[in-house]
Amino acid sequence: MKGSVMKGSLGTSVRRKEDQRLVTGHGRYVGDLQLPRMRHVAFQRSPHGHARITGVNAVAALAAGHRVFTGADFAHVVLRAQSALPSYVETDQPVLAHEKVRFAGEPVAAVVAADRYRAEDGLELVEVDYEPLPSTVCAWDPPRESLHAGAPDNVLLERTFDAGSVDDAFAAAAVVVERELVTNRHAGNPMECRVGAALWNASDRKLTFWSGTQVPHIVRNMIAELLDLPEGSVRVIAPDVGGGFGVKAVLYPEDVALCMIAMRMPGTPVKWVEDRVEHLAAATHARDHRYLIKAGFAPDGALMALQADVTCNVGAYSVYPWTAGLEPLMAGGLLSGPYRLDNYRCTVRGVATNTAPSGPYRGVARPASVFAMESVLDAGARELGLSGVEIRRRNLIRPQDIPYKMPSRLVDDSGHYDECLTKALDLLGYDEIRAEQERRRSAGPSGAGEPPIGIGFACYNELTGLGRAASAGPRMPFRTGHDACTVRVNPDGRVTVFSGVTSQGQGLETTMAQIVADGLGVGYDDVEVRTGDTDESLWGFGAFSSRQAVIGGGAAHRTATAVQEKVLALAAGLLEANPADLRIEHGQIGVVGEPKPRISLAEVARVAYLESNRLPEGIEPGLEATRFYDPIRGAFAAGAQVAAIEVHRATGELRILKYVCVEDAGHVMHPQIVDGQIAGSIAQGIGGALYEHLVYDDDGNLSTGTLLDYLMPTSAEVPDLVIGHVSHPAANPLGVRGVGEGGTLGPNAVLAGAVADALGIEITTLPITPATVWTELQ
């Protein structure tokens, strides 16, 4: 690899530390946790989209010997997502609903029993009386009955981005295209659903909460605040977690309920393992948006103006703690993507409806906004007689434009979009596929012979590793720009890392070990990484916004370097050498220029802990350091995806012939992990583009309540992916750019564009199903 920090294990696909247990079935998930006297919790959930609760009767359940908790028990605690943004309406989310329910699936009562079967038997004995209210499920329909007293129109937030002079630019444009585009509600659906276990130890007044969360420190902070406990008395442990994708970056009412139940049952651990039906109904959803979008182009394809009105369905509650601003503001902030644009006006709003709350999902809003942007580019190109490649090249932010201030005032530090696009076209075999497309077109009448081929494109800028100046979340009471790391050299010279990062399968143990091994100068195998326990690591905001490689990685690197400094200072004292002349590699310390090392790290560590008589003057015992890192700004990761598909006119079936993605991850620390992140995110993107759709009926009932109707792509639906890289290191200690989410940004636009290219129809509503394609062709 390039660069001085890339030596040793970094840049190579070392064996992942977590795989020994994860791939042999020895992972330790919260669901596996068994504790003495453990009881199991099941939640009674609202069968109505919107209803007043007129009575709760738990007498029969209590008589059957169950512990029962209802909304009244926890009414003194509410989840209230805060933001200082003007126009934002703060709303309360109850722990267990009382007074009224606002979506089907909202928890209204909890039963505690010896096992989950009996707990569900107990649920059948809890009677809740409802008086149904009219439900509103579509955010751009007029509300039938408002959800929250503070927001009579259901609008929880609205903001307008305005730059340049949009009206003048449209007046001067050669071509103006206007579209209404609707994207499909879907969700992250990790393999492990939500899960939690809580134990209140009354004798020392401490709460332990095992949670399948992506954000243990945030959870600790919020639980302590909500339950009025000293933060030091709350311990949150996220052991192995089976996927997250943003769904688990939220603090849910069920989480708070579990902790509150535990406090009412001192010494009794209580566990809740969410099942898939609950998950589909009540974990956060995403991407339910409408774009009214208008773009003006010059004759040469230059984008002159962009105007949009974006409505995001934020569901029944402002998601805690990210707020209802999460999706709308991301959509408005990044709608213009990697394209140069001066004149931009965009109003975004988050509208509450009687559906499950929307929350963070890998790529937050961008799979939808990229689809909208690329759709108007393709439409503009068609009107101007340009190719999809030409109109993108005409408008992409170039290296010489960097730093480029987007019209939303975000600053792009990349500019390598054309390089990604060009490489992607090469990997696709663009010219050959165009030739084949032409051959089929001229071979015969439509409907006969070989199906038509189409090619689609998407270029995107994925904002990763956000520092304090561009923090994730809309002006919330906390800034997520930093993480901490502690590196400890043990008395035997081996290293333990207490990192604030968390892993849901993406290999952070490995990545952090690589960074510390190389930063400190020890072997990869001599580094152990501990994550996910707030009693062990000092601080980390957790996994979201493609932030951990950049921020947690930066913290690990800084800390390892700090420990190395002390190691060398101590060694210099022992060797009577100048620290500047010493080097440490693979745990051996030597003098630059000498062939043999002088002393091992193990011996230095022994002195540091056990032989204070040998400690050089002025050096404290111990070998440990803790450092934070904040990149201040973020690092944009450039990406381009292109694909060739064929579509059968008779059935609307779509087959992906070849799918290519090229991204700029900066320095690639672990090629296999990086490619895995890109492949996994594209698979989820393809799921959203072609299969996944959470559908509510007009009464607020979820029609797609099991995986029989909510279709996720399997390995049979995801094609082999061609993944390429360009490498332009970012300005952070490791030169890395996040890769966790970018892949999800392309597939909607790529596949919709490819269908349009193949058949000459426009896809304006997602997902793209055989039925929608067939119907459009009739």
Added chain:
Amino acid sequence: MKCAPFDYVRAATVDDVVTALADADGDGKILAGGQSLVPILALRMARPAVLVDVNRIPGLGGVRPDGAGDGAAVHVGALTRHSALAAQSHHPLLAEAARWIGHTAIRSRGTAGGSIAHADPSAELPVVAVGTGAVVTVSGPGRNRSVSADELFAGALMTSLGEDEMIIGIRFPVPQRWGFAEFARRHGDFALVTAVVAEIGGTVRIALGGVGSVPVRAAAGEQVLATGGTAAEAAAAASAELRPTADMHGSAPFRQAIAAEMIRRALAQARIDR
């Protein structure tokens, strides 16, 4: 998503099953492969008082030839797993259909008798049963009887079986020529439309699944072929007489169009593509 309490009976013989079902007085359910039943139990959409486990009954699995020449058929034991159906060579159409059922885990456990008794109109085996004119052997109190596939399927997830009866085997005639085409959103999903074409004793039969509450014969399509029409004409005629219901995966006209295309593909596979 955990099932409600039930009593469990492990049957050693078919007579045990019939007795246990009779004792349950209409509130008993047979557990074979469990691939449809167990999810329904977990959702508490079915709450039988008694589950009768038939998996340990000897002699109910396996596929064997039964008859030869124009009368060639196979006998499929009720406990034959889909994976065994897919692997056998006596009845290539059944083997092909079985490969379209679910995924490996489902095919390893799911049974032929269970699939037929469950009577899901989108499932593969019921369509093959109607398409080939299969006959089902049923055991009940004190007697065995035979039921044709046409008479067996009474509605979506409903059969004409008595509450104390059990399917013990199915006799599938072996077609001289055959075709199988299925349209599903994903590999392994229940079909939107399944088309089975089977030429038996010189007659071409067309059956469709997923277009109504039970698998149906496409009489108009068969008539077109019998009177010398082309495959395309047969597909169009068969499709035109369908009255499928719309759902979230497609409108009625879409399903009709898919049915026509699946018939066309099945006829082409059967080389009945004049």
